[in-house]
Amino acid sequence: MSNTYELKAEARAQVGKGSARELRRNGLIPAVIYGDKKDPVSITLSRKDITLKIYGGGFMTTIATIDVDGTKYRVLPKDYQLDPVRDFVMHVDFLRVSKNTQVTVEIPVHFENEEKSPGIKRGGVLNVVRHTVECNCPANSIPDALVADLTGLEIGDGIHISHITLPEGVEPTITDRDFTIATVASPAGLKSDDNAASEDAEDDAGEEAEAEDDSEE
Structure with a gap:
């Protein structure tokens, strides 16, 4: 606090x-x-x-x-x-x-260990969905922040509220789903490369089909 x-x-x-x-x-x-x-x-x-x-x-x-x-x-x-x-x-x-007051507050999320995320090392981008999380907690023990550990995250992985260790007495106001805090997204360059590779594969498949048609004639 x-x-x-x-x-x-x-x-x-x-x-x-x-x-x-x-x-x-x-x-x-x-x-x-x-x-x-x-x-x-x-x-x-x-x-x-x-x-x-x-x-x-x-x-x-x-x-x-x-x-x-x-x-x-x-x-x-x-x-x-x-x-x-x-x-x-x-x-x-x-x-x-x-000492008995319960409050609802927006608690900021801090991200740590970006250097230990293979996805970010490969050029992935941390896409923060929620910079804060609304929580119910005792007024006397409001945490400074919720800590999200990025260790081991690959491109396409995400951090949900269930991945964050909440201090005692702190509960998110959203309780009906395991909501997303952040994801590691593909960089634009990698997406472009993937699209290009997909198009090349489609072109190769089309050329092979045309070659088969020509041989049958």
Whole structure:
């Protein structure tokens, strides 16, 4: 699990579009803490601090502590909105978590041992079908990543979710099939060579048939 971090925040008395716009003009962003069968808490955060966390990686899978005027909340980011034009953070939603909280998160997939894949050594291309896998897991033990081992994979082979060792308590939300994570695909050049070889074989077969017809005449 990623290292936790702490953010300073202030309680937000006023809500609404006008208040939110004023906050953003002052380098702050509105946010809300909800869940755990308690009333939501409206807060303001430093845009700079939250932007650094979002673009630093692992934001959506890392438990954080938010200090709101001296009261601390353990939370997991659940959503954030970006300005569609200027791409800066507009709003963040945080979910309160406890030791018993179960969450649904998108966990990134990391691939290792490409150098031990015969298919990739021959020029095969790793075709990633899923860069993340949606899983249910305890909030206190969200893995940083799921690890897919490419050792021994030939061209045409694939990695399915059953090939990945999941940490205890982590389960994919898709349970009705052994879905594909990635495949080792043929490179374009090899496909072209295979097609050319197939066409040559067809031409040879056609020439042989014509020769047989000529001999019968």
